[in-house]
Amino acid sequence: MSVLDKFFTGDKLALAKVISHIEDKGGQLPQLLPKLYAESGQAFRIGLTGPPGAGKSTLVDKLAIIYHDTDNSVGIIAVDPSSPFTGGALLGDRIRMQNLAQYDNVFIRSMATRGSSGGLAASTGEVAMAMDAYGQEIILIETVGVGQVELDIADSCDTTVVVLVPESGDSIQALKAGLMEIADIFVINKSDRPGADYIVSEINMILEGKRGKNDWDYPVIATQALNDVGLDDLYRQIDKHRQHLTSTDNARWHRRHKVETDLRRILGMELREYISKHLLTESALNIYIEHILNGESNPYQVVAEIIESLNQDKS
Ligand SMILES: Nc1nc2c(ncn2[C@@H]2O[C@H](COP(=O)(O)OP(=O)(O)O)[C@@H](O)[C@H]2O)c(=O)[nH]1
Numbered sequence: 627m628s629v630l631d632k633f634f635t636g637d638k639l640a641l642a643k644v645i646s647h648i649e650d651k652g653g654q655l656p657q658l659l660p661k662l663y664a665e666s667g668q669a670f671r672i673g674l675t676g677p678p679g680a681g682k683s684t685l686v687d688k689l690a691i692i693y694h695d696t697d698n699s700v701g702i703i704a705v706d707p708s709s710p711f712t713g714g715a716l717l718g719d720r721i722r723m724q725n726l727a728q729y730d731n732v733f734i735r736s737m738a739t740r741g742s743s744g745g746l747a748a749s750t751g752e753v754a755m756a757m758d759a760y761g762q763e764i765i766l767i768e769t770v771g772v773g774q775v776e777l778d779i780a781d782s783c784d785t786t787v788v789v790l791v792p793e794s795g796d797s798i799q800a801l802k803a804g805l806m807e808i809a810d811i812f813v814i815n816k817s818d819r820p821g822a823d824y825i826v827s828e829i830n831m832i833l834e835g836k837r838g839k840n841d842w843d844y845p846v847i848a849t850q851a852l853n854d855v856g857l858d859d860l861y862r863q864i865d866k867h868r869q870h871l872t873s874t875d876n877a878r879w880h881r882r883h884k885v886e887t888d889l890r891r892i893l894g895m896e897l898r899e900y901i902s903k904h905l906l907t908e909s910a911l912n913i914y915i916e917h918i919l920n921g922e923s924n925p926y927q928v929v930a931e932i933i934e935s936l937n938q939d940k941s
């Protein structure tokens with residue numbers, strides 16, 4: 627029996643192997659990915675993003691248990707900035723994995739931000755697809771909401787939850803640009819701390835304009851993940867957003883949007899690979915750089931030449 631056969635019979639080890647193959651950009655991917663795609667599309671993806679220490683992992687774990695208790699299989703992807711020393715996932719995530727391992731239908735995978743972040747964004751989508759094809763009904767994706775890549779991952783989810791804490795109040799203006807735009811639901815976690823009411827009302831103020839233009843009301847929920855406060859409310863709002871997306875008015879638009887996001891992501895990933903393999907190899911890069919340093923060329927000219935050579939390939 628091949629790994630993929632085992633995968634489709636619900637073998638957890640085969641799922642782990644398939645995910646490793648995706649992460650390692652293994653040679654079977656061109657055959658594998660379309661097969662996974664054909665079997666995916668049923669899972670609901672929930673992204674949780676926000677600053678480090680906001681309580682995302684705690685929230686994800688508690689949500690996972692709620693979903694598990696309501697008879698859903700759950701996949702968790704924790705996209706973590708890797709430690710510069712170990713290059714691997716943070717210790718905390720290993721402990722989490724042990725805690726969640728007792729739940730049969732919960733599968734957790736931690737992905738470290740190794741080197742190129744563009745590659746990470748791409749493979750996170752594929753890992754989610756693998757979990758989806760495997761049959762996990764709910765996929766929770768945790769990312770640190772700092773860079774564009776992390777924002778892209780979050781944005782590719784069905785429902786995006788932005789997690790902030792009372793201490794984020796001062797930096798709310800800075801957060802406005804990226805995080806505020808992708809959020810469907812806001813969580814103010816650690817609301818046991820002072821300043822929670824203040825940040826809730828500040829976010830509500832920022833959201834006023836957005837609410838007027840949309841038929842979704844962007845809820846702001848105060849939680850204490852550690853003390854199990856507000857989690858049911860969060861669960862209900864996620865469910866409400868899911869119903870919103872699948873309503874007759876929105877379902878088609880939402881499916882289209884997912885296909886578009888997939889297309890752009892996959893093309894971006896393949897182009898990046900193609901460029902580094904064929905157009906901007908280490909040796910070509912060195913030659914280009916020398917030419918530019920010698921004043922024989924400039925970056926614009928080099929790029930124009932590369933694009934031109936691409937066009938010639940096609941004719
Ligand atoms: N006071 C308080 N601490 C919390 C709460 N939720 C999580 N924490 C703690 O905050 C720390 C960071 O949590 P974690 O889930 O790892 O945050 P992440 O970096 O966003 O994933 C941990 O020590 C948690 O126990 C909360 O509601 N109140």
Ligand SMILES: [Mg+2]
Binds near residue numbers: 682683768
């Ligand atoms: Mg975390």
